[in-house]
Amino acid sequence: MSPRRVRRLGPYERPGGRGSSRPIEWVAGIDRKEHAPDGEWVVRHVSGATDRVYRCPGCEQEIRPGVPHVVSWPNWPGGAEERRHWHTACWRNRINRGPLRRRY
Numbered sequence: 287m288s289p290r291r292v293r294r295l296g297p298y299e300r301p302g303g304r305g306s307s308r309p310i311e312w313v314a315g316i317d318r319k320e321h322a323p324d325g326e327w328v329v330r331h332v333s334g335a336t337d338r339v340y341r342c343p344g345c346e347q348e349i350r351p352g353v354p355h356v357v358s359w360p361n362w363p364g365g366a367e368e369r370r371h372w373h374t375a376c377w378r379n380r381i382n383r384g385p386l387r388r389r390y
């Protein structure tokens with residue numbers, strides 16, 4: 287017997303979750319909007335199923351093919367042109383590091 291009325295919640299989907307400090311795993315293909323001190327961003331979790339190597343602007347390390355990560359861009363017209371690939375953890379820590387801290 288399987289209860290059919292129970293909504294399936296993933297292990298990371300907790301109703302009433304509070305705080306943003308807890309790691310959140312996102313579903314691939316779902317865009318999320320995030321409000322940050324430096325504006326509103328669209329964040330997409332991608333599987334990394336590509337043969338391209340990206341460089342994470344957070345830690346300046348490579349994001350190797352097959353590594354799930356996030357792609358983010360400013361949520362304004364034309365913002366998608368500025369898409370950046372980030373390690374998931376680096377994106378989360380971005381605000382802590384300071385939005386103006388750029389070391390390209």
Ligand SMILES: [Zn+2]
Nearest residue numbers: 342345373376
């Ligand atoms: Zn990184």
